[in-house]
Structures are given as C-alpha cells and as structure tokens.
Amino acid sequence: MDLAGIRRLLEPGPIVLVSSHWQNHHNISTMGWHCVMEFTPSLIGCMITSANHSYNMIEKSGECVINIPTADMLDTIVGIGNTSGKRVNKFKKYGLTPGEAQTVSAPVIEECYAHFECRVADRRMLAKYNFFILEVTHARCALWPRFPKTVHYRGEGIFMESGRNIARPEKFRPQNL
Template sequence: MKSLPLERAFTLLEPGPVVLVTTSDERKDNVMTITWTMVLGFSANFAITTGSWNYSYAALEATRECVISIPTVDMIDTIIGIGTCSGQDTDKFQKFGLTPLRGKHVRAPLIKECLANIECRVVDIIDRHNIIVLDGLAAYFDDTRKEKRTLHAVGDGTFIVDGRKIDRKEMMRSKLPSGI
C-alpha cells in the first residue's frame, strides 16, 4: 500500500449523497450544496456539516428548520453552481431555474426538480464539529423522475455516481430491525 497524507483520509470515507439544503429567513429563500451528510440510525434523523461560512447558516440557526433536497446526477452543474456562489448576492432559485414548492411543516421550500425532499427541524447544533442534527418531519419522493442516480462527493472535486443496485434483502432479513 502507498501512503496517503492524513489530511486527505476523509476522501476515503465518502459520506451520503450530495444534497441541496434549503432555508428561508422570512425575506428570502436560499439553497446551499452540502456534501457531508449522515444518517443517524434507522429513523428520520440526520446530520449535516456546515457553519457560519455559509450564508444559509444564519437562517438555519434562527429558524431551526430546513429541507434536505436530493438531486440526481443530471443536476451536477446546478449542484456545483449552487455551491460556488453565495445566496447573499444571488437568487439561486432564479439563477439555476429551480422551482420552489411549499412544504407542509416548514417555511423552507422543497425543490421540484429533485428526486426527493425531506422537511426537517434542527434539534441540535454541535459547534465544535460544525454538525447540525435534524429530525425529519415529512419525506417526498418523485417516482416519476427518470433519472434516479445520486452523486457522492469524494472531496477533491471528483464525484462518484450511484451504480446498479444489488439485492441481498433475503440474506439480511433476519439481521435488519423490523419495518425495514
């Protein structure tokens, strides 16, 4: 094996899919790209990594709500574009042709063009690690959308695209919590 600089070790543990996180601060809806996400157990509890360097963070901290929108591979240029400009001086919904949809539980909008959306409440902010812990309130999935492959950021400007599914449900059935 070849040595890898320790500061690049995070690229080996690629997290969940790249997501778009929407917020609303009563004056303006905004969306940011988040590449570090985490599922917390077998429930609708999640965590994202962000902090005050992101314009959306103030709205997230003040309103304690957001929507996690899950884009697909055909949206890669939009995903990168959203992540490389600031909502402070850009209406990202307009610039990237995104359609905001009203949610049932939070003011932050769902994104129509995404494969799925999860309305969330902030339940904890762990400043030391820039982790926002979220409880999901409602989830939506667009099963009519043709493209369903998601993107995963490696952390060095490259991405991995989901591939084919391999079904081992029967083999794992006795090992999974009930209801899954």
Template sequence: MKKYRKQDFDTADVRRLLEPGPVVLVSSAWNGKTDIMTMGWHMMIGFTPALFGCYIDESNHSHELVRRSKECVINLPTADLLEQVIGIGNCSGADSDKFALFGLTPEPAIEVRAPLIAECYASFECRLADAEPNPNGSLFVWQIVRAHVARTPKLPKTLHYRGDGQFMISGREIDSRRQFPNQAK
C-alpha cells in the same frame, strides 16, 4: 429541467436514499429570504425518529438561515442536475437568489418554511432536533419530520462528491437480503 411529482414517504425509510452518501441541496428560509447550498457532509443518525446529522460551516451563507430558523429541507438531486449542483456550490447566496440564478422552482413545504426544490427527486423537511449537539455551532442534528419522494425511477442516479471537481455516480444495485442471517436492517 424535469420536475419530479413527489409523494408522501415514510420518514423511517429515508435512509434508503440518504445513507448511500449522495450530494444533497439544502434549502432554507429566514426573514423573507431563501438560500440553497450544496452539501456532501452528512449522515443518518436514527430511524424513528428519523435523525440526520450534517456539518454546515459558518462560512456558508446558509449557515445563518438554518441556525436562525432551526429548519431546512434536504433535497436529493439526480445526476442530471450536475451543472446546478456545481454552480450552487460555487457561489454565495449573500449575493444572489440561487433559485432564480439556477432556474430551480421553490415549492411550499408542509411543516417548515424552507422551500422544497421541485426539480429534485426527493425532499426531506427538517427541524433541529430537540437534543441539539451543535458543540461548535456547525454540527447540526435534524429530525426529518416529513418526506416527499418521487415514485419513478424506483431508485435515482445520484452524485457522490470526491473533492477536486470529481464525482462518482451511483452504480449497480445489489439485493443481498437472502445473505442476511436474520431479517435485514
């Protein structure tokens, strides 16, 4: 599998990759163990600071790791990782080391203990935001404290889940800046 050489990226711009709604891989570390989960339930919440919300049900092994460590890395897989995305979403880290099982390479992050996934196009280091909503324990608001993004391709082909084993793959890009009455945000 291809590893992406990623570069430092402005956290204020992570919406360019996350707001379109791709499936992501959440990596976490706690007490000497790591885990990865496949996640489609997430959204942007702010730019500066870069805030990112997601829902991680308690039934996921990763829930405990992110809850206890208050950290995670949001990794963006490209469409060629379809098999890994499905496999990771269909087994539990309680029974297995998902990095080993799926041939993925953990790389050290800078700000958090959770590892980056070398085979992903982008990785976003997250800390639980100060203003923790978490009303029912499963809704998390993260601050993205550091972003690593590959330079090529300029925009990746991403997977977008529809449920029931069906995915949409990101399609054509449209630049509509000239249609915006004011500076586009």
C-alpha cells in the same frame, strides 16, 4: 495519507441540496457531509460551515429541507456549491422552482426527486463542530424511477454517478436495514 483527505474515501452518500428560508429570503447550499443518526425519530446529522450563509439561515429559522438531486443536475449542484446566497438568489440564478413544504417554511426544490423537511432537533454540537442534528418532520419521494441516478463526491472536483444495484438474500441483511 494527508489526514484532511481521508474524507474523500469515506463519502457518505448522495450530494444533497439544502434549502432554507429566513426573513423573506430563500437559499440553497450543496452538502456532502451528512449521516443518518436514528430511524425513529428520523434524525440526520450534517456539517454546515458557520461561514456559509445557509448556516445562519438554518440556525436562525431552525428549519431546512434536504433535497436529493439527480446526476443530470451536476452543473447546478456544483454552481450552487460555489456561490454564496448572501447576495445571489440561487433559485433564480440556477432556474430552480421553490415549492411549498408541508411542515417548514423553507421551500422544497421541485426539480429534486426527494424532499425531507427538517427541524433542528439538537444544537449542542453547533458551536464546537458546526454540526446540526435535524429531525425529519415530513418526507416525499418520486415513485419512479425507483433508483434514480444520484451523484456522489470523491473530492478534488471528481464526482461519481450511482451505479448498478447488487441484491443479497434477506437473511444476510442486518435487521431493519
């Protein structure tokens, strides 16, 4: 296999929309490369290329919101992931509603079903890997549906929707997961 392509077989979870705010300007970016790093405090690691406008906004403000969109938002997700926010207001362009967050100045995206407000907790891997370690400072999630259809990226323009749930008895689960 082409080594750069192995990421396609290791997709980490739902595609998310990262919103940010800096100097009276909102922005949104599409992000697939994220991972949970710790439960308490709640830490999320994510790779945001330094060429992206969002990188500068999050690096300067030290804040962002991770919004989880549903599969019906796929065209918006792809559009946002192919547009730079340097000159375009993506909230306006994609008809999204910025809402007030409780702990950060970055806006939540009202159309998404979950919002995790984050502060940059550790910058040590930024210069080398463009890797932000974020601490979630406040989170909210729609109560229904319990398992909304999320969208996952398989690379080369192919996406998949989350599918059926498979339950296992409690005793087979690793503790706390």
